[in-house]
Ligand code: G3P
């Protein structure tokens with residue numbers, strides 16, 4: 001197996017629930033808790049800007065409404081992405097992938113970019129994220145890890161920037177998951193943590209891939225995953241787990 005360049009502990013959406021998810025403020029808070037790697041959700045604006053947001057629609061985490069990916073960045077950039085969370089973060093804007101890339105590169109931090117396409121834009125988003133990641137991290141020692149629940153998005157990323165590492169996200173062990181990860185030349189399988197067991201960890205390792213988990217928020221689950229020999233843990237609880 002190739003050496004694994006990423007830390008074990010990965011702060012989900014920047015700092016879990018302690019700050020507004022997927023904003024730069026969240027990344028800064030995660031970093032203040034000692035985290036050196038972050039997960040974020042990336043999607044494409046109507047005019048081709050990669051920005052960070054988890055949901056398909058704007059309502060839950062921004063001051064806007066409707067499908068985020070239907071709007072141009074000129075509109076998205078005027079929205080507030082922290083007011084919903086708490087007064088401390090009122091006025092916080094949405095982040096672009098470029099914003100977060102600069103933050104990570106300036107500080108020597110690592111990033112896991114989850115490609116979270118707006119429905120119907122899977123291949124387009126996968127390719128656009130890969131192009132932008134390759135541009136932003138050009139010359140960097142360690143590239144970001146691209147992951148997605150959508151094999152079509154990962155296939156598009158693989159087609160345009162095959163050198164960027166990929167991870168297949170799984171919320172169930174659907175038929176053919178490992179063959180798909182191999183076909184996509186993934187370096188990791190990123191699985192709902194409860195689904196890992198000694199058998200499938202060995203299968204993944206024997207295939208030359210690493211085992212990562214989301215979203216691990218209690219000690220018992222974390223200890224189980226470390227005991228199983230898995231390599232990465234994505235957590236909301238940056239206040240509970242001291243990253244090693
Ligand atoms: O990338 C791991 C995890 O973030 C996947 O689930 O819904 O939190 O994006 P979700």
Ligand code: MG
Nearest residue numbers: 039040041114
């Ligand atoms: Mg995610």
